[in-house]
Amino acid sequence: xxxxxxxxxxxxxxxxxxxxxxxxxxxxxxxxxxxxxxxxxxxxxxxxxxxxxxxxxxxxxxxxxxxxxxxxxxxxxxxxxxxxxxxxxxxxxxxxxxxxxxxxxxxxxxxxxxxxxxxxxxxxxxxxxxxxxx
Numbered sequence: 001x002x003x004x005x006x007x008x009x010x011x012x013x014x015x016x017x018x019x020x021x022x023x024x025x026x027x028x029x030x031x032x033x034x035x036x037x038x039x040x041x042x043x044x045x046x047x048x049x050x051x052x053x054x055x056x057x058x059x060x061x062x063x064x065x066x067x068x069x070x071x072x073x074x075x076x077x078x079x080x081x082x083x084x085x086x087x088x089x090x091x092x093x094x095x096x097x098x099x100x101x102x103x104x105x106x107x108x109x110x111x112x113x114x115x116x117x118x119x120x121x122x123x124x125x126x127x128x129x130x131x132x133x134x
Contacts (some may be wrong), residue, residue, distance in 0.1 A: 001022060001062075001063070001065065002016065002061060002062070002063045002065045003018055003061065003062045003063075003064075004059055004061055005044075005054055005061070005062060006056045006057075006058070006059060007047070007048045007052035007053075007054055007055050007057075007058045007059065007060060007077075008048065008054065008056050008114075009045070009054075011012045011044075011048070012041060012044040012045050013041075014094055014114055015040060015062040016040055016044075016046055017042055018043050018062070018064065019033065019036065019037050019062075019064055019073065020033060020037060022064050026066055028066075028071065028129060029129065029130060031133075032071060032127055033041050033071075033076060033130050034108075035107075035108030035109070035127060036071055036073060036108065036109065036125065036127050038104060038105075038108050039073070039104070039105040039112075039125050040062070040073050040075070040109045040111050040125065042057055042101045042102075042104055043065070043101075043105060043123050043125065044060070044075055045077050045101075046076045046082075046101060047060050047123075048060070048078060049076055049081050050079070050080070050082065051077050051079025051082060051121060052077055052079045053079075058077075058079070059077075059078075059079070060075060060076060060077035060078075061074075061075070061076045061077075062074070062075055062076075063076070066129075069128055069129050069130065070110075070126050070127065070128055070129065070131055071126065071127050072124065072125070073124075073125045073126075073127070074122060074123065074124050074125075075121075075122075075123040076121065076122050076123075076127075077120065077121050078119050078120050078121075079121060081116055081121060082114075082121060083114060083116070085090050089094050098117065105125065108127070109125045109126060109127050110126055110127050110128050110131070111124070111125070111126045111127075112124070112125055125129060
C-alpha cells in the first residue's frame with residue numbers, strides 16, 4: 001500500500017490510521033501495530049515539521065507492506081537532507097539536541113535505516129512480527 005500525502009499533521013494521522021487498518025486486514029498482532037504506528041507517527045511528523053516545513057503544497061509518501069514475517073514502512077520525502085547518524089554525533093559533541101523521537105522509533109522497530117536517494121530522504125522502518133519488543 002502506498003499513500004501520497006500532503007505535508008500536514010492531519011495527513012500524518014491519515015497514514016497512521018492506514019497502518020492500523022492494514023494491520024486489521026492482515027490480522028497482525030496489536031503489539032506489532034502499536035509500536036510501528038508510534039514509529040511512523042514520529043518519523044512522518046519530523047518529515048512534515050522539519051524536512052517539508054509544514055508546506056501543504058509539498059508531498060511525502062508512505063509505503064506499508066508485509067514481507068514474510070516482517071512489517072516494513074517506508075517514508076519518503078524531497079525535503080532537506082537529514083542523516084540521523086550525523087545528528088546523533090552532533091548532539092553528543094554539543095550536548096543533547098532532542099533525539100527522543102529517534103530513541104522511540106528505535107525502541108519499537110527492529111531496524112531503522114535512512115538513506116538519501118537522489119533528492120529524496122528515505123526512512124525504512126521494519127519490525128519482525130510476533131516479537132515482543134515493547
